[in-house]
Amino acid sequence: MNLLHLKYVIEVAKAGSISKAASNLYMNQPHLSKTIKDLEENMQIIIFERTSKGVIPTKKGAEFIERAKSIIMQVDEMEAMYHGYDDKSVHLDICVPRASYVANAFTNYLSMINFRDKNIRVNYRETNSFDTIKEVYEGDANIGIIRFFENEENCFINLLETKELEYEKIYKFTFKLLVSNENPLVYKDKISLNDLVEQIEITHGDISLPALPLVSTNRNDETRQAKKEITIYERGIQFELLNCLPHTYMWVSPIPQNILDRYNLKTITCYDNKMICYDLLIKRKGYRLSKEDQGFIKEVKRCLRENNI
CATH class of the missing domain: 1.10.10.10 (Winged helix-like DNA-binding domain superfamily/Winged helix DNA-binding domain)
Structure with missing residues (x-):
């Protein structure tokens, strides 16, 4: 053998x-x-x-x-x-949810690296929590971030322990409404789910990558108040739609302020949305974090800390 x-x-x-x-x-x-x-x-x-x-x-x-x-x-x-991983190599394999703070940390970390005369192999994949667990467990990704609701915690923790994956809670949050600064909702003192009835909801149609479990994992969830909906299948157009159509909104995890400022956007708390989410960092048991892994994780935590999100 x-x-x-x-x-x-x-x-x-x-x-x-x-x-x-x-x-x-x-x-x-x-x-x-x-x-x-x-x-x-x-x-x-x-x-x-x-x-x-x-x-x-x-x-x-x-x-x-x-x-x-x-x-x-x-x-x-x-x-x-x-073999091949020295000061002249940059290697990073990660799987994450569709989250602006993670993407921001990723680009910030890469911007700090001098890529001149270096071998580059960087894989950044946005996918759902089950695929991330599978990728990390099978060694196709070295680290990952998974996302789930509070009432799903026991299920996911048991799955991680069964797969002998190590985990660390890095973020606890509730989903917010993302709107443009021209949306009438920004002038209201208190937003409820009923205020969304006449608004247009923007959702991602890729159900294999549920950035918004509130809307994508249960189409009949009580948080779905919108009678009007625009479904998109790629990231690039979402901020343009929010700005061009002032009566649109998205459910999102909290977003760094520099991104909101760049795209003329604002996040709003919906007071009767009480659903809590967790983001967990995962890796294989015994896996030794590379310098790139450590740098990315450090930047993720810095992004959360400095933006108070």
């Missing part, structure tokens, strides 16, 4: 089919089948149960696959630590 064989097993489990895995690995199917069979005989276990629709891991096979993933991740981390 060698590391390559472990990678073969992981790919077969992921593909659910030896023929599909062979195609993904650019090798012929008989050779992969023989390799898996030889490995099973060597380990004296049956890793996969063969069915008419493909293969599924046995109970012992599932245990073996999880150990194989852990070994591959540890080897990858060792290689990352000792």
